[in-house]
Amino acid sequence: MSKKGFSIASLSHKYIMAAAGAFLMLFLVMHLTTNLLLLAGDEGAKFNEAVDFLLTNPLIKIMEYVLFAGFILHIILGVVIQLHNRRSRPVGYHVTPKSGTSTFSRFMFHSGIIILIFLLLHLYHFFFVKLGLVPMYGGAEERHEFFPMLVYVFKNPWMVAIYVVSVIVLGFHLKHAFQSAFQSFGLNHNKYMPGIKAVGTIYAIAISIGFSVIPLYFYFIY
Amino acid sequence: MNFKLKIWRQKNAATKGKFEDYNITDVSSEMSFLQMLDYFNDKLILDGGDPVHFEHDCREGICGSCGLYINGRPHGPLKNTTTCELHMREFEDGSTIVIEPWRSKAFPLIKDLVVDRSSFDEVMFAGGFVNINTGGAQDANTTPINKKISDRAFDAAVCIGCGACVAACKNSSAMLFVSAKVSQFAMLPQGKTEATERVEKMVAKMDEMGFGYCSNTYACEFDCPKGISVEFIAQMNREFFSAKVCSHKK
Numbered sequence: 001m002s003k004k005g006f007s008i009a010s011l012s013h014k015y016i017m018a019a020a021g022a023f024l025m026l027f028l029v030m031h032l033t034t035n036l037l038l039l040a041g042d043e044g045a046k047f048n049e050a051v052d053f054l055l056t057n058p059l060i061k062i063m064e065y066v067l068f069a070g071f072i073l074h075i076i077l078g079v080v081i082q083l084h085n086r087r088s089r090p091v092g093y094h095v096t097p098k099s100g101t102s103t104f105s106r107f108m109f110h111s112g113i114i115i116l117i118f119l120l121l122h123l124y125h126f127f128f129v130k131l132g133l134v135p136m137y138g139g140a141e142e143r144h145e146f147f148p149m150l151v152y153v154f155k156n157p158w159m160v161a162i163y164v165v166s167v168i169v170l171g172f173h174l175k176h177a178f179q180s181a182f183q184s185f186g187l188n189h190n191k192y193m194p195g196i197k198a199v200g201t202i203y204a205i206a207i208s209i210g211f212s213v214i215p216l217y218f219y220f221i222y
Numbered sequence: 223m224n225f226k227l228k229i230w231r232q233k234n235a236a237t238k239g240k241f242e243d244y245n246i247t248d249v250s251s252e253m254s255f256l257q258m259l260d261y262f263n264d265k266l267i268l269d270g271g272d273p274v275h276f277e278h279d280c281r282e283g284i285c286g287s288c289g290l291y292i293n294g295r296p297h298g299p300l301k302n303t304t305t306c307e308l309h310m311r312e313f314e315d316g317s318t319i320v321i322e323p324w325r326s327k328a329f330p331l332i333k334d335l336v337v338d339r340s341s342f343d344e345v346m347f348a349g350g351f352v353n354i355n356t357g358g359a360q361d362a363n364t365t366p367i368n369k370k371i372s373d374r375a376f377d378a379a380v381c382i383g384c385g386a387c388v389a390a391c392k393n394s395s396a397m398l399f400v401s402a403k404v405s406q407f408a409m410l411p412q413g414k415t416e417a418t419e420r421v422e423k424m425v426a427k428m429d430e431m432g433f434g435y436c437s438n439t440y441a442c443e444f445d446c447p448k449g450i451s452v453e454f455i456a457q458m459n460r461e462f463f464s465a466k467v468c469s470h471k472k
Contacts, residue, residue, distance in 0.1 A: 009425055009426065009429055009462070009466075010425065010428070010429045010433075010435045010436075011425055011458075011459060011462045011463075012466070013435060014435060014436065014459070015459075015463065081435050081437075084434060084435060085392070085393035085394075085395075085434040085435055085437070087327065087432075087434075088326060088327050088328070088393055088394040088395070088432060088433060088434030089325050089326055089327060089392075089393070089394045089434070090327055091325050091331075092325060093291060093294065093322055093325055094228075094230075094241065094320060094322055095291075095293055095294035095320045095322070096294055097294050097295070097390070097392065097441070098293070098294035098295050099294075099295055099296075099390040099441035099444050099445045100441070100444040101439040101440055101441045101444065102439070102440075105437065105438060105439040105440070106392060106437075106439055108437060176438070179438075180437075180438040183438045183452070183455065183456050183459070184436075184438065184459060185459060185460075185463070186456045186457065186458075186459035186460030186461075186463060187456065187460075188452065188453050188455075188456030189453070189456075190453065
């Protein structure tokens, strides 16, 4: 795709997309590890300790900006690529294509949109409060006192359902994303690819289940 | 065998096309798909109609001319088979067969089922060759090449440039075609010398022609009549990355 005076090759788009995606996948691991401390059954003591550590660590402060850049790049490029791809086939087929592909791979944009909408809701619940854009709720006395807020959010069955469905969609997105990132960087080799695909599937399932357990725990057990 | 045919008819690029329904009877199960169309066209001509235009040449699966989108798949229902080598016995008697042209912005329609695939030629002109004059044939084995590497280069070189990868891809991406051409040269000593410039030029031309981006859905590999692996796409991604990172400033 060449534009006047500014052109990025299609492959470079894909590298940036994959790099941002890979970074977000690492972030999810860290996010899940911290969140699983909520299940310790200690009224969030360990979780708060972890949050305090993250909030006071200067490196994490910097990484927060990197994370935002990662999200923005991944989202904007996702839209740019989708628009370009739509234009590449102005007239579609009459018969629904029957070429063998994995189901999730064809709906990366759609699952991405669902995840984006969820992300905005999630930011509203737990990030904008920290920034002071949204008033505190659930009996929290400080802006980063997440425990009472999440107890409050997850007492609402609708919110629990939205969270669980969204992380399952996220799992579908990741199932394709994991091996796709390797492919985009050219790391596809018949010796390693079956392993990469297996790890990707385990990763996607682990993220989905891990993040689903938390709202379910607070709704049914806590 | 009898079939109902639903064929895309379009006079030229400027007019609007539409599907026409036809019935065809007494088709032999031994006919190839193109023979069936020939037989159908003969009848159509006798009835005073305009024959259905479709492209074909060798009819033995090596030229890459034929290419029809049959019942939702490029080259029809069989794996590793071109349209010309597909036989009517693969279809259920009495069924409807929907025949569409390749659909892609980079493959503009000419007439009926014929599309202009010269965008592939443009990509080849951009770098799909070896620039040095190689002279007469050398003695065999003057340049030793590992058998595995030469086999692998051949696996890429079997691409016939039919465009099924573009037709199959939800984004009409030409990555499988371009990567096969980039890889076949990059692996052999004659082509290695220009590998960096080649991949940059061919990718730039591919983008310019209006093909979509690769989403790694691997529909191309599934429908490639020559079974070309998406590992070559990965190889091109590597070649391009190292070209962008390592090449000298122009």
